[in-house]
Structure formats: structure tokens, C-alpha cells
Amino acid sequence: MSQKKSVLSGTIVQNAIKESFLKLDPRVMVRNPIMFVVEIGFILTLILTFVPKAFRSSTPFWFNLIVTIILLVTILFANFAEALAEGRGKAQADSLKKTKKDITANKIAGSSVKQVSSSDLRKGDIVLVSQGEMIPGDGEVIEGLASVDESAITGESAPVIKEAGGDFSSVTGGTRVISDQIKVRITSDPGESFLDRMISLVEGAKRQKTPNEIALNTVLMSLTLIFLIVVVTLSYFGSYLNVNLDVPVLIALLVCLIPTTIGGLLSAIGIAGMDRVTQFNVLAMSGKAVEAAGDINTIILDKTGTITYGNRMASEFIPVGSSKEEEVGQWAAVSSIKDETPEGRSVLELMKKLGYAIDTTLASSGEFIEFKAETRMSGIDLKDGRKVRKGAVDAIKKWVAAQGGSIPSDLTASSDKVASAGGTPLAVAVDNQIFGIIYLKDTVKPGMRERFEQMRKMGIKTIMCTGDNPLTAATIALEAGVDDFIAESKPEDKIAVIRREQAEGKLVAMTGDGTNDAPALAQADVGIAMNSGTVAAKEAANMVDLDSDPSKIIEVVAIGKQLLMTRGALTTFSIANDIAKYFAILPAMFMLAIPQMEVLNVMKLGSPMSAILSALIFNAIIIPLLIPLAMKGIAYKPISSAQLLRRNLLIYGLGGVVVPFIGIKIIDLVVHLWV
Numbered sequence: 129m130s131q132k133k134s135v136l137s138g139t140i141v142q143n144a145i146k147e148s149f150l151k152l153d154p155r156v157m158v159r160n161p162i163m164f165v166v167e168i169g170f171i172l173t174l175i176l177t178f179v180p181k182a183f184r185s186s187t188p189f190w191f192n193l194i195v196t197i198i199l200l201v202t203i204l205f206a207n208f209a210e211a212l213a214e215g216r217g218k219a220q221a222d223s224l225k226k227t228k229k230d231i232t233a234n235k236i237a238g239s240s241v242k243q244v245s246s247s248d249l250r251k252g253d254i255v256l257v258s259q260g261e262m263i264p265g266d267g268e269v270i271e272g273l274a275s276v277d278e279s280a281i282t283g284e285s286a287p288v289i290k291e292a293g294g295d296f297s298s299v300t301g302g303t304r305v306i307s308d309q310i311k312v313r314i315t316s317d318p319g320e321s322f323l324d325r326m327i328s329l330v331e332g333a334k335r336q337k338t339p340n341e342i343a344l345n346t347v348l349m350s351l352t353l354i355f356l357i358v359v360v361t362l363s364y365f366g367s368y369l370n371v372n373l374d375v376p377v378l379i380a381l382l383v384c385l386i387p388t389t390i391g392g393l394l395s396a397i398g399i400a401g402m403d404r405v406t407q408f409n410v411l412a413m414s415g416k417a418v419e420a421a422g423d424i425n426t427i428i429l430d431k432t433g434t435i436t437y438g439n440r441m442a443s444e445f446i447p448v449g450s451s452k453e454e455e456v457g458q459w460a461a462v463s464s465i466k467d468e469t470p471e472g473r474s475v476l477e478l479m480k481k482l483g484y485a486i487d488t489t490l491a492s493s494g495e496f497i498e499f500k501a502e503t504r505m506s507g508i509d510l511k512d513g514r515k516v517r518k519g520a521v522d523a524i525k526k527w528v529a530a531q532g533g534s535i536p537s538d539l540t541a542s543s544d545k546v547a548s549a550g551g552t553p554l555a556v557a558v559d560n561q562i563f564g565i566i567y568l569k570d571t572v573k574p575g576m577r578e579r580f581e582q583m584r585k586m587g588i589k590t591i592m593c594t595g596d597n598p599l600t601a602a603t604i605a606l607e608a609g610v611d612d613f614i615a616e617s618k619p620e621d622k623i624a625v626i627r628r629e630q631a632e633g634k635l636v637a638m639t640g641d642g643t644n645d646a647p648a649l650a651q652a653d654v655g656i657a658m659n660s661g662t663v664a665a666k667e668a669a670n671m672v673d674l675d676s677d678p679s680k681i682i683e684v685v686a687i688g689k690q691l692l693m694t695r696g697a698l699t700t701f702s703i704a705n706d707i708a709k710y711f712a713i714l715p716a717m718f719m720l721a722i723p724q725m726e727v728l729n730v731m732k733l734g735s736p737m738s739a740i741l742s743a744l745i746f747n748a749i750i751i752p753l754l755i756p757l758a759m760k761g762i763a764y765k766p767i768s769s770a771q772l773l774r775r776n777l778l779i780y781g782l783g784g785v786v787v788p789f790i791g792i793k794i795i796d797l798v799v800h801l802w803v
């Protein structure tokens with residue numbers, strides 16, 4: 129993102145303080161039932177402060193006033209935690225909104241170019257964008273190639289190449305063309321652009337509670353309800369025994385017992401988790417996706433463009449049978465004249481490099497057969513009836529065999545040589561004759577082996593799925609160090625792998641960039657599309673990586689795990705805490721009613737009233753003290769989940785019991801000076 133703020137700026141804190149008060153509105157508070165109970169308690173003690181005799185209470189004015197103030201502060205602290213977590217996203221949204229201004233677009237209408245406002249562009253419109261101009265809307269490059277400065281969106285200053293065909297065709301409105309000229313087909317209507325979605329995302333406007341959060345909330349609400357019943361029963365019980373338990377004391381008891389710590393921090397934890405993903409330049413469409421990332425068992429990656437750089441370039445024409453190199457090149461070129469994919473264009477470039485002239489007349493009137501992931505071939509049907517094809521060797525072999533052709537005896541040896549070097553062999557054929565092989569070269573990105581090793585330590589299995597042949601796949605799989613690979617896979621095969629894993633109860637993540645990856649990205653529990661990829665891939669996925677770095681999935685998984693751990697740890701801490709507070713406040717309450725019960729004062733607190741106030745003060749200040757942990761998350765190390773659980777129970781369970789004893793005791797020493 130354009131502004132990476134690692135520290136919280138003063139304005140964010142100021143706004144959060146203001147927001148904490150605005151969130152006191154009961155219509156807002158009711159969305160957080162635990163804190164809403166505290167707010168009702170606050171209203172009751174407020175009434176008691178000014179009408180001391182209400183509810184047959186006998187506590188003094190000053191006590192009621194202090195309880196009222198502490199309750200208010202407790203709610204404000206919880207609101208502040210949430211507002212602070214929301215703050216960074218809001219600030220980011222503001223700066224993104226500045227990127228979104230109306231610009232003039234060169235819309236192509238028939239044979240002329242018309243100048244229109246970018247806000248008047250609709251899905252399907254075609255615009256021309258030249259050097260120095262801003263791209264007026266999201267779209268797909270349909271003609272040409274240009275380098276584009278996407279720093280407004282990604283924060284990355286190095287320009288990226290966008291080109292028609294292939295997997296690098298999508299462009300984002302608000303980015304700038306810095307060289308050449310492209311024709312773009314607009315793919316979004318006003319208000320539905322990537323930037324719009326991004327703004328509403330970081331703003332948290334459409335934030336919904338995740339299923340995990342809803343489940344936890346239900347548990348916490350049930351706990352609250354149980355304590356409410358306990359406290360109400362206690363008050364009746366008291367009056368039956370002729371012991372007067374005062375309303376402010378009962379409210380203090382209730383607030384201490386209900387899980388206000390986690391209740392106050394829960395939404396901040398979720399928002400901060402999402403925000404951490406965003407700071408990492410990954411846009412998560414839902415909190416659910418981030419949480420799912422934390423539980424991932426299997427990751428599916430495609431080969432080209434993910435594990436390798438993805439600029440598969442023709443580097444050699446290898447003749448087979450009785451044909452000549454130039455012949456292979458000629459037919460490869462004829463089949464590529466209208467092939468807009470990087471592979472297709474690289475064939476023509478290789479011809480130029482080798483100094484061969486391309487016979488364009490032959491192809492000019494033919495019917496172009498576009499490359500499809502399903503057929504794994506592309507080519508042209510010539511006017512004279514001949515059909516020219518290039519494509520995956522197995523696909524071409526089948527195609528030739530279906531026409532009664534025979535397979536040259538040296539084909540396999542030649543294609544295997546290319547494949548075992550990690551290259552992609554494309555066979556070139558005309559009707560029933562195979563002429564030779566195009567050697568497409570690609571390179572594995574550096575550092576892949578270490579990344580996959582890290583995933584293995586996290587207990588995650590990696591599977592490479594590629595449309596390429598088994599030998600190339602095996603070579604690259606070995607070089608990159610993935611656990612498993614599937615070759616010659618069509619889009620539906622990728623989905624089948626994901627479904628198979630899911631049927632075994634596993635959560636599956638997938639990264640991809642191509643249109644052929646889109647269905648699988650949608651099927652996966654976590655689908656991460658590369659921002660460089662096609663519009664279809666980005667729409668199907670539930671996360672978009674603005675830096676287009678597929679290995680980033682590791683960090684996304686770590687952030688997801690961290691989110692789940694932080695929530696679990698703070699829930700444990702909160703509930704353990706409440707148990708400790710019980711020992712401070714319950715004896716104090718009875719001592720207040722029956723002064724002879726001094727034996728109950730196990731913590732040796734100053735006086736019943738100072739004990740109650742100390743517990744209540746501790747209950748309030750623990751919320752802001754835990755805000756940094758809620759926002760930053762608990763540090764994550766790749767160790768087994770059993771070890772993790774043991775460690776967290778020890779720290780946050782035991783800590784949760786011990787800390788309040790010490791905290792309340794210290795506060796009581798101070799409070800008792802007055803009370």
C-alpha cells in the first residue's frame with residue numbers, strides 16, 4: 129500500500145479517542161453484548177449517584193460516583209481498542225480516495241477516439257492509454273504492451289509490464305502508463321472498481337464477524353448470561369437472609385466476573401489481523417479467509433509464473449524426422465502470427481533473431497485458433513485447408529494420430545531433452561505431420577527451495593499443478609523442492625485436486641494468476657490471486673497479492689495462525705483473570721454486609737470498599753494494557769500445534785490467574801490510602 133505506517137500516528141490516536149465516545153451510543157454498543165451489559169451497569173450506577181436512595185441502596189455518594197466513572201472508563205477503553213484497530217485502515221482509505229479522481233479517458237467509438245470522463249466509462253468500453261497517461265479504469269489489455277507504474281496501489285516503484293493475452297493482462301484504474309501505448313477493455317462499472325473495493329475493505333465498511341468470532345461471541349455471551357443469573361440470584365438470596373447486598377456492589381461483581389477483557393478486545397484482534405495482512409500488501413476480501421489461512425494443510429501452486437518467472441520464451445527450434453530447423457520455425461511462426469500470448473510472440477522474435485523471414489501471406493487469411501488451457505494447443509486453419517498447430521507434445525501427438533499421421537521416432541527423445549532441462553517443449557504440426565519442437569525456456573525463481581522447506585516445518589504440504597508435461601514438471605518440482613506435483617493438468621484437474629484434499633478434511637490454499645486458475649481459486653478455502661494476473665483470477669480469489677509474490681502465502685498463513693492464537697490466548701487470559709477477581713470481590717461483598725466475616729479476606733485487602741474498587745480498576749486497565757498485544761499479535765514460530773497449545777495455556781492461563789492477584793493487591797495499597 130502506498131503509505132506504510134508501522135507506528136500509529138498521533139492523528140489516529142486522536143481520532144480513536146473521539147470515536148471511543150461516539151461508540152457509547154447504545155445502538156452501537158449493543159453489537160458488543162458484553163460491553164453493553166457494562167453500559168447498562170454504568171447507567172444504573174449513574175442514577176444511583178444522583179438518587180442515592182434508589183434501588184434501596186445504602187452505599188455512599190462518593191462510592192457510587194467512583195464506580196460510575198470506572199465503568200465508563202472500562203467501556204471507553206474497549207471502544208478505544210476497536211477504534212484504534214480501525215484507525216489505520218481508515219487513514220489508508222483516505223489516502224486511497226485521493227488517488228481516485230476523475231480523469232479524461234480516450235474512449236474508442238467506432239473508428240474515432242472520443243474524450244470522456246473516467247466516471248462515464250462502463251464495462252465493455254474500449255479506451256486507448258498512451259505514455260504518461262493515467263489508466264482510467266480497471267480493465268484488460270487487448271492490444272499492445274506497456275510498462276505501468278502501479279505505485280499508487282502497490283507502493284512498489286518499479287514499473288511492471290502489462291501486455292495483451294497471457295497472464296499479465298490486467299490493469300488497475302489510477303495507475304500510470306510510463307511507456308508505449310495500450311488498448312484496454314474496461315471490466316468494471318463505476319463504484320465497483322478494484323480501488324473502490326480496496327477502499328471499502330481497508331475502511332472496514334463491510335466488515336462482518338467471522339464464523340469463529342460468532343462462535344466465540346456466543347460462548348462469551350452465555351457466560352455473561354450465567355453470571356447475570358448468579359448475581360441476580362445472589363441479591364435475592366441476600367435479601368432472604370436479611371443481608372443487604374447493594375446494587376452498585378452487585379454491578380461491580382457482575383462486571384468483574386463477565387469476560388470484559390476479551391469482550392473489549394475481540395473485535396480489535398480481528399481488525400488488526402486483517403490490517404496486518406493489508407500492511408503486507410495482500411488484500412483479504414474477508415476475515416474468514418485470513419482465519420482459514422491460519423489452518424491451511426495443503427497449498428496448491430501453479431508452475432509457470434508462480435514457481436518460475438513465467439516469461440516462457442522460445443529459445444530453439446528442434447527439427448524431428450526429415451524436417452529442417454527453418455521449416456519448424458516457419459510453421460511455428462505461421463501458427464503464432466495471431467497468437468497474442470507471450471509464448472506466441474516469442475516464437476516470432478526467435479525467427480527474427482535467427483534471421484529467417486516470416487511468410488505472412490500464408491497466414492493472413494486463415495482462421496486463428498486461440499490457445500486454450502483445455503486443448504493446450506494454438507494455431508491456424510489456412511484457407512487452402514491445411515491446419516497448423518503448436519502445443520503440448522502429448523496434445524499434438526493425439527491430434528496428429530486422430531488424422532492418421534505417424535509420430536517421428538526421434539520426437540520423444542527431443543522433447544524429453546527439453547523437458548529434463550526444465551524447459552517446455554511445444555510440438556509443431558501441420559495436418560498429420562509433426563515438424564519439430566519449440567524449446568520454451570523458463571527459470572525457477574531464487575529462494576523457492578527455502579520457502580517450501582519452511583512450509584514443511586509448518587506442517588503444510590505443497591503440490592505443484594501444471595499444464596506442462598510430466599518430465600518438465602518433475603524437473604521443476606525437484607529443483608524447487610515441492611512435496612508433490614501433478615502434470616498435464618487442465619483447469620478442472622486443479623479443482624479435482626483441491627476437492628480431493630478437502631474431502632480428506634483438509635483446508636486448501638491456492639495461488640494462481642491465470643484465467644484457467646480462476647475456478648480453482650474459487651474452490652480453494654484460501655485463494656490468492658496475483659495482482660499481475662487476469663481479472664478473472666482476481667475476481668475468483670478471496671485474496672489479492674499486490675506484489676504478485678506467490679511465496680508470500682507463507683506469511684499470510686503465519687498471520688492467520690497468529691490471529692487465531694492471539695484470540696485464543698487472550699480468551700484464556702480473560703477467563704482466568706475473572707476467576708482471580710472473584711477471590712477479591714466476593715469476600716469483600718460479604719464483609720461489607722456482615723463485618724464479622726473478616727476471615728474471608730484471603731488477599732488481605734485494605735477494606736471491602738477498596739477491594740471492590742481495586743478489582744474494578746484492574747478490570748478496566750487490563751484492557752488498554754493488552755491493546756498492544758491484541759494489535760501486534762502473539763509472536764508465531766513454526767512449531768507443532770500441540771506444543772503451541774501447551775505453551776499458551778501455561779503463559780496465558782496461569783498468567784491470567786496470577787497477574788490479577790498481584791495487580792489488585794498493588795492497586796489496593798494505593799486505593800486504601802483514601803478508602
Ligand SMILES: Nc1ncnc2c1ncn2[C@@H]1O[C@H](COP(=O)(O)OP(=O)(O)OP(=O)(O)O)[C@@H](O)[C@H]1O
Pocket residue numbers: 430431432433467469471472499500501504505506518519520521552553554593594595596597617618642644
Ligand atoms: N501459446 C501457446 N500455444 C500453444 N500451446 C501452449 C501455449 N502456451 C502454453 N501452451 C502449452 O499448454 C500447456 C498448458 O499451458 P498453461 O499456461 O495453461 O499451463 P498452466 O496450466 O497454467 O500451468 P503452469 O502455469 O503451471 O505451467 C503448456 O505446458 C504448453 O505445453
Ligand SMILES: [K+]
Pocket residue numbers: 383384385386387388389706747
Ligand atoms: K471482567
Ligand SMILES: [Mg+2]
Pocket residue numbers: 295430431432433642
Ligand atoms: Mg499458468
